[in-house]
Amino acid sequence: MIGDWLDIGPVDQIAPGNARTLPVRGGPDNEAGEIAVFHTLDNQFYALVNKCPHKQGPLSQGIVHGTVVTCPLHNWNISLKTGEALGDDKGCVPTIPLRVDAGRIYLLREAVVRKAA
Amino acid sequence: MNAPATFKSTGTGTSERLPERLVVIGNGMAGCRAVEEILERDPTRYAITIFGAEPRVNYNRIMLSPVLAGEKSFDEIVINDAAWYADNAITLVSGDPVVSIDRVTQTVIAKSGRVEPYDKLLIATGSDPFIIPVPGKDLPGVVTFRDLDDVDKMLAAAEGGGSAVVIGGGLLGLEAAHGLSLRGMAVTVIHLMPTLMERQLDEAAGWLLKEELERRGQVILTGADTAEIVGTDGHVSGIRLKGGREIAAAIVVMAVGIRPATALAKAAGLDVERGIMVDDHMVTSDPDVLAVGECVQHRGACYGLVAPLWDMCRALADHATGAPSGYEGSVTSTKLKVSGIDVFSAGDFSGGDGAEDIVMRDAARGVYKRVIVKDDKLVGAVLYGDTADGNWYFDLLKNNEDISDIREALIFGQAFASGGALLDPNAAVAALSDNAEVCGCNGVSKGKVVGCILGGAHSLDAVRSACKASASCGSCTPLVESLLSLTLGGEVESGPKTLCKCTSFGHDDVRRLILEKQLKAIPQVMQALHWTTPDGCHSCRPALNYYLLCAWPGVYVDEQHSRFVNERMHANIQKDGTYSVVPRMWGGLTNPRELRAIADVVEKYDAPMVKVTGGQRLDIFGIKKEDLPSVWRDLNAAGMVSGHAYGKSLRTVKTCVGSEWCRFGTQDSTGLGVQIERMTWGSWMPHKFKIAVSGCPRNCAEATIKDFGVVCVDSGYELHVGGNGGIKVRATDLLCKVETEAEAMEHCAAFIQLYREDAWYLERTAPWLERKGLEWIKASLFDDPATVARLAAKFRYSQQFMQDDPWAKRAAGEDAELHQHLAEVRPLELTS
Ligand code: SRM
Ligand SMILES: Cc1cc2nc3c(=O)[nH]c(=O)nc-3n(C[C@H](O)[C@H](O)[C@H](O)COP(=O)(O)OP(=O)(O)OC[C@H]3O[C@@H](n4cnc5c(N)ncnc54)[C@H](O)[C@@H]3O)c2cc1C
Ligand code: SF4
Ligand code: FES
Numbered sequence: 014m015i016g017d018w019l020d021i022g023p024v025d026q027i028a029p030g031n032a033r034t035l036p037v038r039g040g041p042d043n044e045a046g047e048i049a050v051f052h053t054l055d056n057q058f059y060a061l062v063n064k065c066p067h068k069q070g071p072l073s074q075g076i077v078h079g080t081v082v083t084c085p086l087h088n089w090n091i092s093l094k095t096g097e098a099l100g101d102d103k104g105c106v107p108t109i110p111l112r113v114d115a116g117r118i119y120l121l122r123e124a125v126v127r128k129a130a
Numbered sequence: 131m132n133a134p135a136t137f138k139s140t141g142t143g144t145s146e147r148l149p150e151r152l153v154v155i156g157n158g159m160a161g162c163r164a165v166e167e168i169l170e171r172d173p174t175r176y177a178i179t180i181f182g183a184e185p186r187v188n189y190n191r192i193m194l195s196p197v198l199a200g201e202k203s204f205d206e207i208v209i210n211d212a213a214w215y216a217d218n219a220i221t222l223v224s225g226d227p228v229v230s231i232d233r234v235t236q237t238v239i240a241k242s243g244r245v246e247p248y249d250k251l252l253i254a255t256g257s258d259p260f261i262i263p264v265p266g267k268d269l270p271g272v273v274t275f276r277d278l279d280d281v282d283k284m285l286a287a288a289e290g291g292g293s294a295v296v297i298g299g300g301l302l303g304l305e306a307a308h309g310l311s312l313r314g315m316a317v318t319v320i321h322l323m324p325t326l327m328e329r330q331l332d333e334a335a336g337w338l339l340k341e342e343l344e345r346r347g348q349v350i351l352t353g354a355d356t357a358e359i360v361g362t363d364g365h366v367s368g369i370r371l372k373g374g375r376e377i378a379a380a381i382v383v384m385a386v387g388i389r390p391a392t393a394l395a396k397a398a399g400l401d402v403e404r405g406i407m408v409d410d411h412m413v414t415s416d417p418d419v420l421a422v423g424e425c426v427q428h429r430g431a432c433y434g435l436v437a438p439l440w441d442m443c444r445a446l447a448d449h450a451t452g453a454p455s456g457y458e459g460s461v462t463s464t465k466l467k468v469s470g471i472d473v474f475s476a477g478d479f480s481g482g483d484g485a486e487d488i489v490m491r492d493a494a495r496g497v498y499k500r501v502i503v504k505d506d507k508l509v510g511a512v513l514y515g516d517t518a519d520g521n522w523y524f525d526l527l528k529n530n531e532d533i534s535d536i537r538e539a540l541i542f543g544q545a546f547a548s549g550g551a552l553l554d555p556n557a558a559v560a561a562l563s564d565n566a567e568v569c570g571c572n573g574v575s576k577g578k579v580v581g582c583i584l585g586g587a588h589s590l591d592a593v594r595s596a597c598k599a600s601a602s603c604g605s606c607t608p609l610v611e612s613l614l615s616l617t618l619g620g621e622v623e624s625g626p627k628t629l630c631k632c633t634s635f636g637h638d639d640v641r642r643l644i645l646e647k648q649l650k651a652i653p654q655v656m657q658a659l660h661w662t663t664p665d666g667c668h669s670c671r672p673a674l675n676y677y678l679l680c681a682w683p684g685v686y687v688d689e690q691h692s693r694f695v696n697e698r699m700h701a702n703i704q705k706d707g708t709y710s711v712v713p714r715m716w717g718g719l720t721n722p723r724e725l726r727a728i729a730d731v732v733e734k735y736d737a738p739m740v741k742v743t744g745g746q747r748l749d750i751f752g753i754k755k756e757d758l759p760s761v762w763r764d765l766n767a768a769g770m771v772s773g774h775a776y777g778k779s780l781r782t783v784k785t786c787v788g789s790e791w792c793r794f795g796t797q798d799s800t801g802l803g804v805q806i807e808r809m810t811w812g813s814w815m816p817h818k819f820k821i822a823v824s825g826c827p828r829n830c831a832e833a834t835i836k837d838f839g840v841v842c843v844d845s846g847y848e849l850h851v852g853g854n855g856g857i858k859v860r861a862t863d864l865l866c867k868v869e870t871e872a873e874a875m876e877h878c879a880a881f882i883q884l885y886r887e888d889a890w891y892l893e894r895t896a897p898w899l900e901r902k903g904l905e906w907i908k909a910s911l912f913d914d915p916a917t918v919a920r921l922a923a924k925f926r927y928s929q930q931f932m933q934d935d936p937w938a939k940r941a942a943g944e945d946a947e948l949h950q951h952l953a954e955v956r957p958l959e960l961t962s
Contacts, residue, residue, distance in 0.1 A: 014696070021952055021953050022953060025322055025323070025355075026947060027952075028324065028353075028691065028756045029323070029324055029325070029328070029333070030319065030691030030692070031691050031947075031948070033947060033950075034951050034952065035949065035951060035952045035953055036951055050952060054332070054664075054665045054691075055326040055332045055333065055664070056323070056329065059861060068705065068706070069277070069706075070705075071703075071707035074695040074696065074698075074699070074703060074707070074755075075668075076668040076671065076672070076692070076693075076694065076695075078665060078666060078667045078668055078671065079487075079663070079664070079665065079667075083530070083668040084701050085694070085695040085696075086703070086705065087860060088668070089924070090668075091931075112728070114404065115404060116387070120814045122338070126698055
């Protein structure tokens with residue numbers, strides 16, 4: 014049976030202060046997308062579509078501080094909680110609902126399909 | 131089944147109501163508390179039988195830690211003794227666990243075969259310790275920490291002395307480690323995550339805790355994963371970590387977490403997810419079966435602390451005695467029961483949007499306090515070293531109180547905030563007497579600070595240099611700032627730029643204090659220098675990482691997640707998220723083997739472009755992060771290493787053909803360039819650093835727009851510094867002239883080391899030189915004739931730790947997770 018939540022493995026596969034990626038192939042339009050899953054220094058987990066609202070920079074490669082990731086391409090600061098660009102920059106990237114349960118990370122299946130594809 | 135027929139006590143038609151039969155599975159904290167609550171409301175309603183797997187009366191499980199530590203005896207932690215059961219006509223069946231529940235016949239069956247009918251059943255089976263599935267987990271001497279039997283096993287092991295390993299650096303593990311070390315064992319704690327108690331503490335507090343435990347003699351290994359528990363003669367003798375390290379141990383305590391004990395309920399067909407599903411009245415999917423404690427899941431949450439159990443038990447008793455009230459879930463707080471270490475945490479400390487961190491650090495007292503405020507409400511708190519206000523914060527949090535009135539003083543605690551007197555910090559400072567001490571580190575009084583200000587020190591920085599106040603740890607900075615504005619009104623001058631918004635110190639002060647105070651880790655710098663944020667920002671983390679690396683070569687361990695992506699991936703990120711790869715070509719020289727390897731890589735990985743760079747080497751574009759390790763492996767095989775085209779580090783040494791071929795060449799510029807590159811490659815710098823060696827003043831290698839340039843002349847070598855060809859072109863200044871290659875190398879190393887030790891992070895040599903002046907640079911290098919040799923030696927010393935190719939390690943599999951995706955979602959899984 015496939016539940017509403019997609020198990021993407023144990024929490025310890027992402028070191029704190031880092032992010033890793035989850036490619037999603039073949040959504041409705043058969044497009045490929047990528048989700049970035051973040052582990053903050055405070056041990057919170059967040060998932061965003063891996064595209065900066067500025068010029069599609071891979072957010073997974075940015076520096077994580079607090080609940081913010083700084084995009085590696087032009088230093089926009091993106092909130093991990095809302096996907097919103099912070100400060101003077103305007104833009105927003107979709108967030109993927111995530112929960113951690115018994116040491117494993119789950120993403121909301123429908124968000125993975127809808128948003129990343 | 132030969133179980134007695136059930137009978138329902140209701141509807142017998144007689145006026146005399148027989149008590150209903152309540153059977154409780156679990157003689158632990160929740161089960162007994164629920165019974166107490168029911169008895170308090172209606173002592174005659176139920177005939178009660180309690181089954182307990184443990185062969186003893188009900189005791190306070192959380193006090194097992196003090197029992198292990200020798201601070202309490204078992205008798206002192208008993209909650210209900212045998213007399214209580216007798217007085218309340220409760221049948222206690224201890225040491226006989228229930229093995230099944232038959233909901234049709236409404237009976238439970240115990241291991242002994244005893245069958246007990248019920249009208250209402252209460253499941254309070256608590257949790258089972260989680261055992262990590264490694265080889266050797268079943269060896270004698272591997273224990274968990276859950277009940278008195280476990281404590282007895284640990285005490286028996288401690289009798290024999292020797293060493294113990296505790297797997298798990300959470301609350302339970304640390305309490306076990308503390309107890310065992312008080313009992314005289316040498317304890318090593320193995321923790322998978324990089325900081326202790328990561329679920330309750332942030333990085334800063336977790337780090338302080340680790341330091342304190344280490345000071346007490348425990349060995350704390352974070353980021354350590356157990357591969358195997360090893361045994362000798364059928365008993366545990368130690369553990370082996372992934373990576374091979376072995377640690378001897380007479381006992382291994384596994385404290386890696388708990389799982390709700392749901393097996394009985396599941397077998398009986400009740401709804402179970404992570405825990406036994408209950409509603410707000412603690413009723414399971416069967417109306418006659420209740421459940422309470424750690425074994426339940428209520429509104430999606432499972433709890434591992436006692437406070438929620440008390441609320442659950444109240445709601446349960448209200449329901450069971452016909453006056454339902456309902457339980458709505460709990461907010462929890464945590465304390466660690468290790469004597470002399472005060473740690474408190476509550477609520478959500480993930481920060482985030484609209485949430486503001488207020489941080490106070492007092493390095494001298496070892497205090498770190500952080501409260502998180504959102505929409506004028508307190509949403510979380512982490513306290514280390516001074517937890518006196520923990521309960522006050524917890525109340526504000528639970529009651530959702532509006533804190534806008536006390537916000538300014540919130541971090542100073544209840545006494546301060548509710549006193550109101552100090553809400554205007556300036557008023558409080560004005561009220562201080564002249565001889566009140568302002569700066570504890572340097573013993574400076576208020577009078578002295580005011581004197582300095584009146585004497586012309588009109589900025590924080592000026593005060594710092596005039597009387598040293600706030601120049602050491604910085605905790606009195608707000609006081610000094612208040613004094614400035616009180617004394618000068620609006621005339622306060624802003625000081626030089628601070629390192630970033632997280633600190634009041636500038637780059638120079640931070641660098642100086644790292645050395646003076648022997649600070650050797652990022653969280654330590656943040657604590658000692660009173661950072662105002664919990665874990666810094668994208669500006670200060672990379673800067674501190676560099677400063678520590680430069681200050682403590684061979685000691686400081688580079689913090690990868692504090693580096694910009696290029697330095698983490700050892701390649702340059704491109705606009706489409708792929709990477710470019712530039713292998714080193716020493717002095718711009720290459721050969722058929724290298725060229726072939728590059729050609730092969732371009733073809734094999736389908737690189738869309740390969741280009742000659744402005745730095746005399748080849749750049750391969752469009753490589754995916756997953757392919758980087760194999761690209762590097764192929765390049766390594768041809769003898770090529772990383773070109774650090776991505777780093778705040780030595781980039782290239784450009785050369786020209788020189789005396790070997792060129793009709794004007796005066797010296798072997800190519801050879802010298804190669805030697806210099808061999809000496810300097812791999813070094814981390816405040817910013818990128820470029821070198822060139824030209825064979826004559828025609829300067830074909832453009833040495834006079836490099837950070838360090840050599841122009842060869844007949845009589846020797848002219849050394850030029852501080853050039854830049856980038857955004858703002860700056861031609862070099864002549865530093866000096868030397869006669870031999872060896873001297874040129876020595877001066878190059880010394881100049882680099884001076885730059886490394888003095889410049890601010892992200893300051894290239896050109897702006898650095900303009901800021902300090904050429905005279906200062908010359909004086910620093912040449913006033914004392916021993917300096918050049920001393921600095922060059924320091925540079926070479928630190929180079930021995932830097933010159934191993936980062937690509938080779940990655941190619942061999944290090945940090946593989948940085949390159950691999952987590953998993954891949956494919957269409958098949960999406961169709962649901
Ligand atoms: C590849 C290369 C261009 C080329 O195709 O030739 C290049 C490419 C980049 N340069 Fe450069 N620079 C390259 C030679 C230069 C040169 C010429 C030289 O070194 O002789 C200069 C002027 C000389 C100098 O640095 O003083 C140069 C001045 C800059 C600057 C301005 C620096 C400054 O202090 O003003 C930047 C921006 C920065 O570093 O902040 C920059 C930044 C960059 C970055 C790293 C931009 C970025 O952040 O992504 C480019 C990376 C592309 C990549 O993925 O490889 N690049 N860049 C050259 C690589 C040289 C090498 O082999 O390592
Ligand atoms: C060493 C230690 C220190 C702790 N410190 C703290 C602390 O400082 N603060 C805090 O809030 N919490 C602390 N806790 C957690 C706290 O003890 C638990 O949250 C609490 O005990 C849970 O109560 P419970 O009744 O659900 O489970 P338990 O107290 O574990 O009771 C369950 C009982 O059910 C019995 N049982 C299980 N299955 C059966 C069966 N089939 N038949 C019969 N009996 C069965 C078990 O043997 C056990 O006695 C600590 C726990 C430990 C182990
Ligand atoms: S000059 Fe500009 S565009 Fe060209 S490589 Fe350098 S940074 Fe990129
Ligand atoms: S693409 Fe992210 S800041 Fe430009």
